[in-house]
Amino acid sequence: MKIVYITQHFPPEIGAAQGRAYDMSKNLSILGHDLLVLTSFPNSSSTNKLFKKETINDLKVYRSFRIKDTKTSSIRRLANYLSFMISSTFSGLLAKKPDIIYATSPQLFQGVTGYLLSRIHRAKFVFEVRDLWVDFAELLGQFNNKKLLNLARKLETFLYKKADLIVVVTNGYKSRLIEQGIPEQKIIVIPNGVDPSSIKPYKKDPAIKKEYGIEDKFLVLYTGNIGAAQGLQTVIAAAEQLKDDPSVFFLFIGEGVEKAALKQQAEVSQLKNILFLDSKKKDELTAFYHAADIGIVSLKKHPLFEITIPSKVFDYMAVSLPVLIGVDGEAREIVEKNQAGFYFEPENTADFLRVLIYAQSQQDKLQQIRPELPNKLLMSFNRKTMAEELSEALNNLTDATKQKLHKKTTKSHE
Template sequence: MRIIYITQHFPPEIGAAQGRAFDMSTNLSNLGHDLHVLTAFPKPSSTLFSKEKVNKLSVYRSFQIRDTKKSSIRRLANYLSFMVSSVFSGFRVRKPDIVYATSPQLFQGVTGYILSKIHRTKFVFEVRDLWVDFAEILGQFKNKRLLDLARKLERFIYNRADLIVVVTHGYKDRLIGMGISADKIIVIPNGVNPPSLEAPAQARDVKKELGIENQFLVLYTGNIGAAQGLQTIIEAADKLKHDPSVCFLFIGEGVEKEPLMEKAASMGLTNVRFLEGKRKEDLASYYESADLGIVSLKKHPLFEITIPSKVFDYMAVSLPVLIGVEGEAKEIVEANEAGFPFEPENADDFIRALKLAQNQPERLLTMKKGLRGHLLQSFNRETQAKELSDALQKLQK
């Protein structure tokens, strides 16, 4: 099948959305499908449109207004500009069999719907998070009129899609509760691509580089945003500032990074380090040196039906986690002996879980040995691509 795959975020950008889009589109192409990826330029460009070949993928890049991360109007302009430009990119693809658009933001769904009508073909929408709900609870949508319009757009896209792909069973239940037919919803969770499990050729000794050879290293990688509730970790670090055995390392970017750095500095914390965001392949040495990873979200019922992709990223590198997420994510960690839970936004309970892990080195070692096997058994992206391929082919019949 010829598939148009719409994703605003794609490598060389760094992040979970980019990783899933690249892995899924690549795996579909490896199954014999003809993939045409519509995405944005990764950084400001004087060129409006371009086309390149990435492995077997035809990648069409188009302009977007830069998102400064500090203005809601600027962010909306970023979304809308890509929505418009990606429609024009879609004109360049000879009649596809499927138009596949992936969220989080809804306007990619508008692009998908428009192109499906223009090409007279099936429209598939992938829901990777409940964008409108999360925008509301995180205070990103404060205008009630805009919020109502966003909800109407969300329902419009869900109703027009021929197939909806969600990443958790909780998301499926929520859409069914909105009146969307269960028959057109399938669950394809996040996971890991087997080729990414290859060990680094030569891992650096990160602890030695940072001067923390004898310390227990607790690592957070990824988006440092409003949803992650990372203030709790800084509060815990403050409570542990006289404990020389523990060091916290944050690697990533996001709207909350600067405030967290300022808070750590104001508290005089020497047990917290911040580094810039890095590509997945450049993180290998940090994963290898860390003793635990952090998976954290704010305490809210909606996050209980969310599974952060970071759970799978840490499992893929055999790194047990401290998980501050209730619901499905916590159940996965417990079922696969992948880490230690703590109550979201509770610094004291975070410290309890951390010390429980730190004082059981043999249990940590046992966990590390089993993580990749558990992961490949249940969350293999190559297997997931076959499931998606079967669903798309069924849609064609």
């Protein structure tokens, strides 16, 4: 089957969206599908090229123009999204008679590209919803213009209705779409997870703690997006209450719109027990994961986040790092079911401190469970297995179309 896979986020950029897009397209290719990936030039690249063909580990990749996202302006971000929507539509015209056009969000406008190309190529349109983009944009105040938000909701509903198949990443997302009137039979759940090839055996490594002079401290690690959704002010407030406790140290690795404000908050409070580092490549993070004692997964307290499973849960478990999770709902269930860590109430500094102090008292237990976490994760969230489930759903979709065409042809000859 020929599949055009549309994703603005793809390696060499790093992050959860990029990781899922690469693993899923790679595994679908291994299963025998002919994949063409439509993506943009990396945001870190300063190239002025409009288009480029390349191959990444046997995957055909077409990169197209985008206005660079500065991460500081909503208008600039919208321009980034729209420019890729337009350029990827044009690059998708070069695809040779695909069977499936597979568009993955975020962002929403990739769905527009997917729909247009599916009409042009007369292919099935599959829309992957990894983020309730409009809901979260409104919740986090990313777009305050009510008219624009209403237009975005109408576009979102239009794409849901036009999609032949919708892929969501949580059961909660599926329920929400059904509540909005989307037929249950055209929604499947393919959650996030981990590719077995990415798992490296856990080995306690004191090098990082030695490098930063924190050998005798309980290291609490946060990696990834330092954004508006994460509610990380709770962690800074906790660090402030623990500033006279020499046994705990907090380390943040990543970028995001809230990083500067959090750093300033830590500096104003003269906190010596917290350090912010720039974003690092996945391979570079392994040493930090193996040095840390526990990893933070945090989102703000809101019902929408209770139907979200941050990919960081899987990232930490895959590298044998116990989880301190401040997300209720499905994410909490995964952590507690697999005995992978401890839950604290989101945006509750007192509860975060209570659970952190308890976790610190359980260091022997944390060391004991670490080697077991990757295998527990693979039992339910193996990306190879998920690719097989998705492949079957795509085959069923095209088979149903072939059967309809066959019936029509048969009737016309009768």
